[in-house]
Amino acid sequence: MPELRHNVITQEWVIFATERSKRPEEFRKKKIETKAVPSRVPTCPFCPGNEKMTPVETYIVPDTTGWRVRVAPNKFPALAYEGKPERLFQGIRRKVSGVGIHEVIVETPDHSKTTALLTDREVESIIQTYLHRFKAASADPRVEQVTLFKNHGEAAGTSLEHPHSQLIATPVITSLLRDRLIRSLEHYDEFGECIFCHVMGLESQEGTRVILETEKFVCFSPFAALSPFSLTLMPRRHMACFAEIKDSEAAELARILRRTLSKLYKGLEDPDYNYVIRTAPIEWTGVKYYHWYVSIIPRLTKTAGFELGSGMFINVSLPEENAAFLRGIAVE
């Protein structure tokens, strides 16, 4: 019998379709690409030596031989760097000029080193870079919301192979984030607790959907996961904004993120995926009702007319089975 489950944070219902269900192994990439990826590609704009192919860098983590992480404005930015956010209100129409920030974070000089293959130390440099750029973008008075995300593989929306993440800072807040802030505030007012802390506590206690746990973080597949192998990586300490993270937490986040991505890499043969840091804007630092986390979303299925039309997802796998499968994948 199929089952519908409810996400208490987003209020979304998800159909778990047992008639169509697949075993975790069936989500492995069918064709394993045996093509060896070189560590440097002469035409790649993100490889060392090709820095002139991108705009001038805004930040680097230096290394003995150059840089370990490099940040530059996107050459084809979704938003313009210059200008003020002019707002136009005309009857029911609203427009804002498209100003903001769009940066590319090159995660490693090595073209072939996907995040799952980096060291904990290298991933820590990426996390610290996220933190630096998040704070820098948040300090721009034109900016209302900062989104840090990664696209890995074609199904996840990237054609550039060199490991990189992106930051987009917009002059408006999205209805998705506003709705979650309001819903979690309402939960706080009603129950006197952070709904995210409650969910994480339950997941940690039950354990059936947990992939990895450390002193400071829990990684689990949510009770009402929208799609196969969707994962949530959440700090145990209550923090509304990603900018509140401490150095010791950033180091531990790097390690658990790297280990989680390694499990996906080994278990599902390097699946395409997105990850994104879901956080309150910096001005909500310290609020008791919101809680930042990382969503990791392997792109193993496609959304079709039903999802687009109803807003409801059909998940052909169970988070309990996905989690058990990933727990069984040994990583360093």
Place this chain on the structure above:
Amino acid sequence: MPELRHNVITQEWVIFATERSKRPEEFRKKKIETKAVPSRVPTCPFCPGNEKMTPVETYIVPDTTGWRVRVAPNKFPALAYEGKPERLFQGIRRKVSGVGIHEVIVETPDHSKTTALLTDREVESIIQTYLHRFKAASADPRVEQVTLFKNHGEAAGTSLEHPHSQLIATPVITSLLRDRLIRSLEHYDEFGECIFCHVMGLESQEGTRVILETEKFVCFSPFAALSPFSLTLMPRRHMACFAEIKDSEAAELARILRRTLSKLYKGLEDPDYNYVIRTAPIEWTGVKYYHWYVSIIPRLTKTAGFELGSGMFINVSLPEENAAFLRGIAVE
């Protein structure tokens, strides 16, 4: 300069990225499949003669040689036909047993006839079938929401080539539909008008985003279209629920839908697309604030980490340019 536009119905902001923009022609399918599709495929479960490969039909539109449209339960349904929606409330957790209806609507006996290639009369039979099945599903006391949709092509989430649509009736209402009902009600309370009627009136008056207009329908690309060539096909007469449609309107809807799909077929070389009927549930029949319509969503771009994370879309084309391009495509 890029521009952000606001959708007054969903409250979503969309980035129109001029730096990345493409001309309408660039969205044409790169490879034109020259493979001729046969009108009957021996292994296809939807071809005439193979009716035993699907569950027993629930409805047909008869024809001199058999059927013109045929409806049967999905062989691998997302929801179970039998049983009551048992509800489980346990702390913050909510579950409902996955009961409901999942039907396949085979649109034509001819395997090779995509909707764009059918006659107005044939499409009218499909619309009348939608109406019949929508009413039948809505009469089931377990059902809260009925979604009618079509997946055309692999990027739109289907692997079955034979032209078909689907109906899924769920025992819960989705937060997406509930939010839209509430937002449009609030607009009605504040301004005393249907927000959809207002938007359609503006679009029809301005004309720059209009693809086709008839006495009873307007087809336009929305001011804040989420993706290239996304289209809205809306009845001029105010109706909250699809079930309120009259026969004369169904005939005209068939013609304008067929002509719109033909423009996409000719202009973009048979793109993959979804369409969906966005409607209030039948119990809202007659309400003044909601308005049903058809969304047509060509699947020409991919959602990536930014969209998943922020909920905001980046559109690399302008609806005005898309509309002008489609107006220029001659169809019968």
